[in-house]
Amino acid sequence: MQTDHLTATFSALADPTRRAILARLAAGEATVTELAEPFSISLPAISRHLKVLEAAGLISRGRDAQWRPCRIETGQLEAVEGWVGRYRKLWQARFEKMDAYLAEIQKGNPDGPKQ
Amino acid sequence: MQTDHLTATFSALADPTRRAILARLAAGEATVTELAEPFSISLPAISRHLKVLEAAGLISRGRDAQWRPCRIETGQLEAVEGWVGRYRKLWQARFEKMDAYLAEIQKGNPDGPKQ
DNA sequence: CTCGTATTTAACGAGTGTGTTATTTAACGA
DNA sequence: TCGTTAAATAACACACTCGTTAAATACGAG
Known part of the structure; x- marks a missing residue:
């Protein structure tokens, strides 16, 4: 147990x-x-x-x-959301990178932003 | 598996x-x-x-x-958040009820809102 | 090719989880 | 009390998980 x-x-x-x-x-x-x-x-x-x-x-x-x-x-469901919420910034950062990439492409730079 | x-x-x-x-x-x-x-x-x-x-x-x-x-x-973590998110309204409703209850008490009604 | 390092796979045992059927407990109602 | 319904427990089988140690694999360096 x-x-x-x-x-x-x-x-x-x-x-x-x-x-x-x-x-x-x-x-x-x-x-x-x-x-x-x-x-x-x-x-x-x-x-x-x-x-x-x-x-x-x-x-x-x-x-x-x-x-x-x-x-x-709902208590434990809230606990699960709290746990997974600590990782939310990980995929939000990925989304933001993707957004920046797409914005760069739309500006006419098909290779994306340079490093 | x-x-x-x-x-x-x-x-x-x-x-x-x-x-x-x-x-x-x-x-x-x-x-x-x-x-x-x-x-x-x-x-x-x-x-x-x-x-x-x-x-x-x-x-x-x-x-x-x-x-x-x-x-x-992060994909599966997002999936977990998506799953648990479907239950979020359950505890939010509970919070709202609690808020209403507390507001009623502060108005000087110590037995809470009447049904 | 051989050695050393990083990692995986094999083989095994103990414990746990999930399903079954049969039995038992709890509560209602005539 | 007796019979019915709701639910839990008992006893069992089977598979899976998690740990171990020993052996195998993958790769780079010399």
């Missing part, structure tokens, strides 16, 4: 079924059977996926009679 | 060693031994981590004599 939150979160997101579950939950709360409906895998398998998502802090579960409604939690 | 790009990317990011390697590469290119230096694991283990990162499209590798310089690639 990994204690690192970011590791648990990325690990939980590294599964198409779990990402699809999150996408469904973005539209609103749902029960386990409702979440399982689109998939061809067994209910226990879905239950385990939900356990992983809950352990990662990506969802939380309430209780309504025998139903356990699942709700998406 | 999973073909889903997002799955491969999240899976590659679900490891603290690999994230640390990416952090190092954000500062510039590095060779395998340079990347291995901060870690207490063997060089073949690092080599495998780099293979995972490369397969996920998070890095690329050149060749300079017997050195294989690694370079970070």
